[in-house]
Amino acid sequence: MIVCLCHRVSDRDIHREVACGTRCFERLKDDTRLASSCGCCHDCAREVFDSACAGAPGSPQPGAPAALPA
Numbered sequence: 001m002i003v004c005l006c007h008r009v010s011d012r013d014i015h016r017e018v019a020c021g022t023r024c025f026e027r028l029k030d031d032t033r034l035a036s037s038c039g040c041c042h043d044c045a046r047e048v049f050d051s052a053c054a055g056a057p058g059s060p061q062p063g064a065p066a067a068l069p070a
Contacts, residue, residue, distance in 0.1 A: 006037035018052040
């Protein structure tokens, strides 16, 4: 599904970015230009991003304590 019509960013593109290690929505926007033109896709893009992060390997489980920096 195309999430951002202005820059042709799909849900697969978002999942691919998360699989490559992107865990910051602002970074995703910078790298893909997502939600940078008309902004209509922002909420949907955020939902797809959050869902992708939740399902990504190594993601903290809900209720799990956050890892402390080394």
